[in-house]
Amino acid sequence: MSKEVELDCMGEACPVPLIKAEKALADLDVGDILIVLIDHSCAMKNVPEWAREQGHNVELEEVDDGEWEVVIEKVK
Amino acid sequence: MGDQSQMAAEGGIRRSTRTRERKKKKNQIPFGILAVLVVVAIGIILTHTSGTRVAFFWMLGNIFGFVLQRSRFCFTASMRDPYLTGSTSLTKAVLTAFAVTTIGFAAIKYGAFVKGLPIPGQSYVVPFGVHTMVGAFMFGIGMVIAGGCASGTLMRVGEGFGMQILSLFFFIVGSLLGAATFGWWKLTFIVRSPKVFLPDVFGWIGAVVIQLLIIALLWIAADKWAKHKNASGAH
Numbered sequence: 001m002s003k004e005v006e007l008d009c010m011g012e013a014c015p016v017p018l019i020k021a022e023k024a025l026a027d028l029d030v031g032d033i034l035i036v037l038i039d040h041s042c043a044m045k046n047v048p049e050w051a052r053e054q055g056h057n058v059e060l061e062e063v064d065d066g067e068w069e070v071v072i073e074k075v076k
Numbered sequence: 077m078g079d080q081s082q083m084a085a086e087g088g089i090r091r092s093t094r095t096r097e098r099k100k101k102k103n104q105i106p107f108g109i110l111a112v113l114v115v116v117a118i119g120i121i122l123t124h125t126s127g128t129r130v131a132f133f134w135m136l137g138n139i140f141g142f143v144l145q146r147s148r149f150c151f152t153a154s155m156r157d158p159y160l161t162g163s164t165s166l167t168k169a170v171l172t173a174f175a176v177t178t179i180g181f182a183a184i185k186y187g188a189f190v191k192g193l194p195i196p197g198q199s200y201v202v203p204f205g206v207h208t209m210v211g212a213f214m215f216g217i218g219m220v221i222a223g224g225c226a227s228g229t230l231m232r233v234g235e236g237f238g239m240q241i242l243s244l245f246f247f248i249v250g251s252l253l254g255a256a257t258f259g260w261w262k263l264t265f266i267v268r269s270p271k272v273f274l275p276d277v278f279g280w281i282g283a284v285v286i287q288l289l290i291i292a293l294l295w296i297a298a299d300k301w302a303k304h305k306n307a308s309g310a311h
Contacts, residue, residue: 013223
């Protein structure tokens with residue numbers, strides 16, 4: 001049973017969301033989903049880029065003006 | 077964005093629990109048009125009160141800020157991400173920008189030189205020495221903690237990111253401290269350090285070629301670094 005974890009990084013400047021996401025994802029199992037909430041425009045670029053480079057499935061959604069959710073599905 | 081969330085529901089990652097009720101976003105286009113009109117109006121007022129030079133700076137600043145924001149160009153990330161994630165896409169972007177400006181600046185300066193005019197921007201050719209390294213080291217630490225360099229901080233204050241207003245405040249405090257102690261730095265290091273203008277050393281063509289060559293080598297190194305980091309999977 002895959003689980004879904006939400007990681008709140010609102011108000012955190014780059015690179016904090018990235019490092020937090022990295023640590024949170026390491027604790028998850030394959031198939032789990034990590035949702036990173038961010039409002040720093042820089043993290044909206046480097047979190048998805050990092051996760052894609054790692055080979056995970058990534059989706060970016062702008063949930064409000066200047067607020068994004070990065071949905072990462074761990075695949076390996 | 078409606079299309080995107082629909083796509084996510086249909087084809088992408090299946091999210092089980094939450095499909096949070098989305099607030100309807102305000103249409104930003106009227107605000108954008110209004111902002112452009114205000115910027116242009118201030119530009120026109122500046123032309124009349126302070127001259128075209130100031131108005132030109134005003135427009136250039138606005139355009140630079142716009143490009144910086146839309147492109148998510150980040151000098152901090154270009155130096156930090158190679159260590160952090162192994163990503164060098166921004167490093168390569170910065171190096172590309174340096175290569176373009178190298179050619180542009182050389183053209184402007186050489187253009188003035190061949191006409192026998194004073195070369196513009198020569199007051200920015202400043203001595204290089206211990207003070208440069210100390211400053212670069214402090215700035216490097218500061219920008220990573222603050223989450224942005226000078227231009228990045230200003231841009232994110234404009235975006236309304238609260239924490240970076242704090243960065244801006246201490247950015248000003250730091251600048252004031254720097255200005256207050258500048259006399260000491262000048263006497264201790266700056267006046268004793270060499271001032272190098274590459275065209276004086278290598279000639280105009282040599283300077284451009286050597287600088288572009290160094291940038292190209294750094295670009296290749298950055299590219300290889302990213303591939304190496306990704307291949308090893310470690311970071």
